[in-house]
Amino acid sequence: xxASGIRSPxxxxxxxLGEAISNALxxxxxxxCVVSFFAGQVGLLAYRDLGSTIVKMETNIGQLKEDNGKLxxxxxxxxxxDDRMTREARDIGFIKPGEKIVVLPSExxxxxxxxxxxxxxxxxxxxxTGLPDDFVKLLxxxxxxxxxxxxxxxxxxxxxxxGFGVTADRS
Numbered sequence: 544x545x546a547s548g549i550r551s552p553x554x555x556x557x558x559x560l561g562e563a564i565s566n567a568l569x570x571x572x573x574x575x576c577v578v579s580f581f582a583g584q585v586g587l588l589a590y591r592d593l594g595s596t597i598v599k600m601e602t603n604i605g606q607l608k609e610d611n612g613k614l615x616x617x618x619x620x621x622x623x624x625d626d627r628m629t630r631e632a633r634d635i636g637f638i639k640p641g642e643k644i645v646v647l648p649s650e651x652x653x654x655x656x657x658x659x660x661x662x663x664x665x666x667x668x669x670x671x672t673g674l675p676d677d678f679v680k681l682l683x684x685x686x687x688x689x690x691x692x693x694x695x696x697x698x699x700x701x702x703x704x705x706g707f708g709v710t711a712d713r714s
Contacts, residue, residue, distance in 0.1 A: 559698040567691035575683035589673035
C-alpha cells in the first residue's frame, strides 16, 4: 500500500477505473451544487433578478393606488352631480332617446390619447431567469465525463508518480 493507505500503486486496471469513476462522481456532485448555487433557477443570480422585479412591482402598486384614488374621487363626483353623470355617459357612447351620434376621428377622441403611465405593461412573473435544471445537470455530466477521462488517461501514463511526497536524493 502507498503512504496514504488508499491503494497500492500496482492495483491494476480495476483500481485505475475505480479511481476515475470516484473522481468523476465527486466532480459531478460538486459541479452540480456549485452551478446550481450561483446560476440555477433558485441561485444567486435569479435571486438578484427577483429583487429588481420586486422594485418594479412596488412602483406599480404605488401607481395603481394613485389611479384608484382618482377613480374613487371621480365616482364620488359623479354620484352627487347629475349633469356630470350625463356628460360622462355621453363620453362613453350612451345617448338619450331621440338624439343622434356624431362620430369623430380617433385622433380627436379623448379616450384615444395614450396614457402617460407605463403601468399598463404587465410584469412577467413566471419561470426563473436562472439556468434550467436540465442544463445544469447536462453541464455537470459533461464536466464529470471530462474528469473521468482525464483521470483515466493520467492513470495510464507510464512513469506517473503517485502521492504528494517527493523523495530527495541525499547522496
